[in-house]
Amino acid sequence: MILIDSVARKFFFKLICFFMFFLMCVVVSGCSDSKENAADILKVGLMDEPKTLNIWLASDKWSGRVLSLMYQRLYIRDPDTLQLVPWLAEKDPVYDESKISYTVKLRQAKWSDGSEFTSEDVAFTGRLIKEFKVPRYRARWKFVKRIETPDKRTVIFYLEKPMAVFTTRTLTSPIVQKKEWVQIVEKARNSEKPLITLQNHKIEKPVGTGPFVLKEWRKGAFLFVRKNKHFFGTGQKICGRMLGPNIDGIIFKFFGTSDAAVLALKKGTMDMFWWGIQAGYLEDLEKEPGIRLYSNERSALYYWGFNLRKLPFSDVNLRWAIAILIDKDFIITRIVQGHAIRMDSVIPSGNKFWLCTDVPRYGEGLTRAERVKKAYGILKKAGYSWKVPPVNEAGELVKGKGIRLPSGEPMEKFTILTPPADYDPLRAMSGMIIQEWLKEIGIPVSAKPMSIGALLQKVKSQHDFDAFILGYGRLDIDPDWMRSFFHSSQDKKRGGNKAGYHNPDFDRIADESAAAMDKEKRRNLILEMQRIILRDVPYIPLYTPDLIEAVREDKFTGWVETLEGVGNLWSFCELKPK
Amino acid sequence: MGRFEIGSYEMSMEKLNKKSLNRSPRIARFRAGWAIYRQNLLGKIGLTLLVIFALMALCSFIPPLIDPMYQPMTGVDPDIAKSTGPSLRHWLGTDFMGRDILSQLLAGARVAFMVGVSAAFMSIVIGTTIGMIAGYMGKFVDTLLMRLADMIMVMPTLLVVLILSALFGQLNIWIIVLIIALFRWPGVSRVIRAQTLSLKQRPFIEAAKVAGASHMRIIFRHIMPNVLPLAFLYMTFRVTSAIIIEAALAFLGFGDPSTVSWGMMLQWVWKTGHMFKAPYWLLPPGICISLITLSFYMLGRAMDEVLDPRLRKEAETG
Numbered sequence: 001m002i003l004i005d006s007v008a009r010k011f012f013f014k015l016i017c018f019f020m021f022f023l024m025c026v027v028v029s030g031c032s033d034s035k036e037n038a039a040d041i042l043k044v045g046l047m048d049e050p051k052t053l054n055i056w057l058a059s060d061k062w063s064g065r066v067l068s069l070m071y072q073r074l075y076i077r078d079p080d081t082l083q084l085v086p087w088l089a090e091k092d093p094v095y096d097e098s099k100i101s102y103t104v105k106l107r108q109a110k111w112s113d114g115s116e117f118t119s120e121d122v123a124f125t126g127r128l129i130k131e132f133k134v135p136r137y138r139a140r141w142k143f144v145k146r147i148e149t150p151d152k153r154t155v156i157f158y159l160e161k162p163m164a165v166f167t168t169r170t171l172t173s174p175i176v177q178k179k180e181w182v183q184i185v186e187k188a189r190n191s192e193k194p195l196i197t198l199q200n201h202k203i204e205k206p207v208g209t210g211p212f213v214l215k216e217w218r219k220g221a222f223l224f225v226r227k228n229k230h231f232f233g234t235g236q237k238i239c240g241r242m243l244g245p246n247i248d249g250i251i252f253k254f255f256g257t258s259d260a261a262v263l264a265l266k267k268g269t270m271d272m273f274w275w276g277i278q279a280g281y282l283e284d285l286e287k288e289p290g291i292r293l294y295s296n297e298r299s300a301l302y303y304w305g306f307n308l309r310k311l312p313f314s315d316v317n318l319r320w321a322i323a324i325l326i327d328k329d330f331i332i333t334r335i336v337q338g339h340a341i342r343m344d345s346v347i348p349s350g351n352k353f354w355l356c357t358d359v360p361r362y363g364e365g366l367t368r369a370e371r372v373k374k375a376y377g378i379l380k381k382a383g384y385s386w387k388v389p390p391v392n393e394a395g396e397l398v399k400g401k402g403i404r405l406p407s408g409e410p411m412e413k414f415t416i417l418t419p420p421a422d423y424d425p426l427r428a429m430s431g432m433i434i435q436e437w438l439k440e441i442g443i444p445v446s447a448k449p450m451s452i453g454a455l456l457q458k459v460k461s462q463h464d465f466d467a468f469i470l471g472y473g474r475l476d477i478d479p480d481w482m483r484s485f486f487h488s489s490q491d492k493k494r495g496g497n498k499a500g501y502h503n504p505d506f507d508r509i510a511d512e513s514a515a516a517m518d519k520e521k522r523r524n525l526i527l528e529m530q531r532i533i534l535r536d537v538p539y540i541p542l543y544t545p546d547l548i549e550a551v552r553e554d555k556f557t558g559w560v561e562t563l564e565g566v567g568n569l570w571s572f573c574e575l576k577p578k
Numbered sequence: 579m580g581r582f583e584i585g586s587y588e589m590s591m592e593k594l595n596k597k598s599l600n601r602s603p604r605i606a607r608f609r610a611g612w613a614i615y616r617q618n619l620l621g622k623i624g625l626t627l628l629v630i631f632a633l634m635a636l637c638s639f640i641p642p643l644i645d646p647m648y649q650p651m652t653g654v655d656p657d658i659a660k661s662t663g664p665s666l667r668h669w670l671g672t673d674f675m676g677r678d679i680l681s682q683l684l685a686g687a688r689v690a691f692m693v694g695v696s697a698a699f700m701s702i703v704i705g706t707t708i709g710m711i712a713g714y715m716g717k718f719v720d721t722l723l724m725r726l727a728d729m730i731m732v733m734p735t736l737l738v739v740l741i742l743s744a745l746f747g748q749l750n751i752w753i754i755v756l757i758i759a760l761f762r763w764p765g766v767s768r769v770i771r772a773q774t775l776s777l778k779q780r781p782f783i784e785a786a787k788v789a790g791a792s793h794m795r796i797i798f799r800h801i802m803p804n805v806l807p808l809a810f811l812y813m814t815f816r817v818t819s820a821i822i823i824e825a826a827l828a829f830l831g832f833g834d835p836s837t838v839s840w841g842m843m844l845q846w847v848w849k850t851g852h853m854f855k856a857p858y859w860l861l862p863p864g865i866c867i868s869l870i871t872l873s874f875y876m877l878g879r880a881m882d883e884v885l886d887p888r889l890r891k892e893a894e895t896g
Contacts, residue, residue, distance in 0.1 A: 334654060
């Protein structure tokens, strides 16, 4: 009995030792493995999780950011000059004036599954967008009449009419693989709602030509992309930049708040936070060793918009008065804490080639009292009257009351819609402050922050609003979007012309600019469009916020700065572990 | 005419005597209650804190009169354009725009009282009325009202207000007060109903019925005075929850943007990224929210002891 007991005990002891040894081996091998990889894996923080990996559905910025590393374009912007440079294309497009066609030669490239990237893929993408009228890209392709593929590496685009935006807008659309999408397209085509079927198709592993490919997406936890071994740019010099990727992959982690992300950055568990850092964190982060802050201009427009479809906003005098009363410098220095650039035109100041500088600068350099007096003068001259005018007979300022329209009717109280404080506290605060400024002159107004979805619904779809404060981020360098914002044909439900602005002169010049193939001529037309807009002020441009990004430079170097910050394809292709 | 005058004089004298007779036991009762209250340490601390907050609320009107830069929402210091620590000009410092934090804190006290007391009062009025009617009428009316109370009781108030805010845009402070009141009455109504069920078995109710008093008269004339102390006790607890809900809403960015409340101040600290670097801005509203809710809770506990002799006995024996 004792013998059996001791044998059994020895056996169990050996068994336990074996398991312990086995376990140690697994742990050690796992650790060494993960250590090797972890050193070369960039950890990037996102504020939110991507909504989808279906490129035709992705409209949120988080999906867009992840997908931009997989699906590539024919041409992209040089980070220094912001000029278009060939990416999936081999060289600049060749324009044939007689045939109104563009010929594009493609680069030798492969999809992430190893198959060859051909002109068929480009043609397929274009046809797909046109056939399904994919909302995000439809306008870019609607003037493309026909696409031909004479050989594997040549695509010819035939246009209905000369379009200047073809190269800047159409040729910068993402290209998808025909092999991956052909069956999905077939299925969608035969369904009742083709576009919805196409957009609702769940893409598990996107096949792209970009520097990274999806490895794993654990919902709610992280998304991991690894280096694409078939990436066409690896070891090549494009724009004078030697491309990698030199890192093994990128792990995207999702932080609901900036606080958590900033703490992770300080702790070193994250290498980059792909989102603007608020002013309050800057001082603290600047002192942190290993962290570097990059401040770059954004291609963005934050603005006040009127509903010109109704009184009193259809009166340009009231719009001028409000433009004078809004103290942009106060908003920039106080609310945005100096991390923004004053906008006097609708084109961001970083876009120097297209920016018009000789536009009216409403209220620039005026004190509060001077603003009130000037606005009062404009309105009085236009026939507005007050029960208690904001400037009394002695020329002193008093609180204006009982404002009446030139028709004699009292001005009804109106609402400024702003995004809510949880979405953008700065715009919500701007609305509150502007409300107080307008009240000084007796304009009855109240700011109403509301959820961004409901706000856009009211402004874009229902046209049920008085005034609003909104912003456009990541505006294209080519300011063709001005046409969509202010052309009278866009004054429709879900159209780009939210203000309901109608001006035949503007429409004519805008149409002419879209067709102008001569760059200098087009520039002059765009400048003229800005002058008209700033004279009629359907929008009051407020500011372009700076983009301040924080990265850890003790692990990776090689961030590429450009308009819209260091979070760009060039950075991810050039970054190197230290 | 003369007779009439004499008659009316006699009548008014009689009323006066009745009033003074009525008043003296009330005053005596109040004095007795106050004597018990004074012995309660929690009650004394709670009341002291409340007086301080009430003074803060009253003082909130003073800073803007001294200088427009002390306007809690729109006033900014012309020389300061960022968050700075306490100074002689700004005793608690300034926020990210250069607004005075002390002025905001004082204005926040006013809002807290306004929200807390009005939401609690409304919920008590609704809860007491429904509780009395349900308890007195019984049967179908009781079942109907209590099931309604159950349904509302399980609804998360904060979530409902958040959804409403998302749907209709940010809500006005009075709408928030109303919503809080509409969602916080079921607890009170349950307690009042239980009390009414016990009261309606008492002989004085039977006597009133025999004397031909209507249901409404019995409920509001005979039952209500007996349940009111309990209702007011619950009001102190409701004030606490109303203040917390408003602060949470404002902190999450769904408060009334035109109102400077303590929750709103916390939201500004958070959203502008000053959470870890501006304790002079973060702590005061946080501490005030904690202390005001604590003070109402302490007040409620002390009043509980005044109203419930059993608790007094326990305390005395303990």
